[in-house]
Amino acid sequence: MWLAIGLLSLSLGILGVFLPLLPTTPFVLLSAFCFSKSSSRLHLWLLNHKLFGHLISDWEKHGVIRTKVKIIATCSMLLLVSYPLVFMPFANWLKAIVIISIVSVLAFIWSRPSSPKKI
Template sequence: MTVQSGKTGFRVLAYISIGLAAIGVVLPLLPTTPFVLLAAYFAGKGSPAFASWLERHPTFGPAIRDWRQSRVIPLKAKMLACSMMLLSWGMLCALGAAAIVLVISGTFMAGVASYLLTRPSY
């Protein structure tokens, strides 16, 4: 793999991650903050211009800086993410989703929630 194709791969992953973060803003099933942090990581590897834009963004920038400097996630972001995941899982349950869907989504959401809740807050 050439350096250019590696950078292209990271750039694509950065754009996919920020796209998922944007969807997560309106769709409770996806937490936004982890995808923003992933986008910042991938952009740093593949697109310095995009990384710079993310870091200066009024909404995403503070979370990225806090994570990079202190490895902290704002308490408000944690509570919102966990609440939305719980609400989403409850909606799946109420709408009669198959048991396998409930198990897989519940496991994924519990893993994300566990990770978020074990990170320091401010």
């Protein structure tokens, strides 16, 4: 079960790199958690991954999402949804769902610490 959830979560995280409504970081973090319960090989692979490794180790060790990652996530989400929201003829309730989703994800991201606590 953990392995299946981890693979699904990682798939959604990878899709989130390209789709603005799917947040990459929370899905990759969830997949790392699931892999830590099911497959040490996949968990180590994620920890050593060029793109995702630092995100996971920052989160696992300190519960941190670095400022640079927050800025990239914020800019990419806002840039990718701004044009369709302004210029595409979607129903207002769909636009509201998109706005609420983006604001919720950004609130989560920006509520996390940006650097490890100094002891």
